[in-house]
Amino acid sequence: MKLAIVTGGCRRLGAAIAARLATEGYSLALHASAYPEPDDELLEAIEAAGVQWQGIAADLADPVQVENLIPAVADLFDGPPSLLVNNAAQFNDDRPESVTMDALLSHYSVNCAAPAILSKSFAAQKRKASGSIVNILDQRIAHPHGDQFSYTLSKQALSGMTDILARELAPDIRVNAVAPGLTIPTVDYTTEVLERAEAAMPLEAFPAPAQIADAVSWLAQAEAVTGQTIFVDGGAHLKSFSADFLNLPVGS
Numbered sequence: 001m002k003l004a005i006v007t008g009g010c011r012r013l014g015a016a017i018a019a020r021l022a023t024e025g026y027s028l029a030l031h032a033s034a035y036p037e038p039d040d041e042l043l044e045a046i047e048a049a050g051v052q053w054q055g056i057a058a059d060l061a062d063p064v065q066v067e068n069l070i071p072a073v074a075d076l077f078d079g080p081p082s083l084l085v086n087n088a089a090q091f092n093d094d095r096p097e098s099v100t101m102d103a104l105l106s107h108y109s110v111n112c113a114a115p116a117i118l119s120k121s122f123a124a125q126k127r128k129a130s131g132s133i134v135n136i137l138d139q140r141i142a143h144p145h146g147d148q149f150s151y152t153l154s155k156q157a158l159s160g161m162t163d164i165l166a167r168e169l170a171p172d173i174r175v176n177a178v179a180p181g182l183t184i185p186t187v188d189y190t191t192e193v194l195e196r197a198e199a200a201m202p203l204e205a206f207p208a209p210a211q212i213a214d215a216v217s218w219l220a221q222a223e224a225v226t227g228q229t230i231f232v233d234g235g236a237h238l239k240s241f242s243a244d245f246l247n248l249p250v251g252s
Helices: 012-023 040-049 063-077 101-126 149-169 191-199 209-221
Strands: 003-006 027-032 053-057 083-086 131-136 173-180 229-232
Touching: 003 012, 003 063, 012 027, 012 040, 012 083, 012 209, 027 063, 053 063, 063 101, 083 101, 101 131, 101 149, 101 173, 131 149, 131 209, 149 173, 173 209, 209 229
Parallel strands: 003 027, 003 083, 027 053, 083 131, 131 173, 173 229
Antiparallel strands: none
């Protein structure tokens, strides 16, 4: 059975990834921290593909709920997932001069510790059957800056985990990652700021959610690939930015 669990899979980038997987015939376990109801476009994609889906709620900062998530999915679908997409993330503003222990631990628990435990459970459920894990990183890991400090550190840790688990879980489980650039701007981005940031990309364009989803789908099926990170970011990882795109000074 082709069954994917996508954390944070009901909204935004997670929904785009889930919709792409539905077109590939995956049944979907759509995780949310609470009230796992897919957005309208995702529901339309699921209905068009005719695949089975279930929403499942779990707080990724709660150790017990994280430990129980993969077994709960296996119970819901009468079998373990064949694909785990660690997409859910916490993203808040802080910097080295303002960081707190609480912020660091909060980001780390959701953005790295939970994916580590889910990966452990996923591998245990597969029991020598083949499977695939795709972690969603961030292009900033190539040239990190001080903005969103806790978030950046947690994504760097997740990148390191991708390399470690690719070695440890082979040959049965493949572990890869996708590192997006700015894909779905927040309301903080004015048209002027967005255009200026986009022009600073080597390709002078940001990726669309569907392009991130395409990379996830390809990695899920690329049987000769493990331990790889695909940057889908308009080339952003090729440059070193002094700040978050939103905070770039004019002329950067």
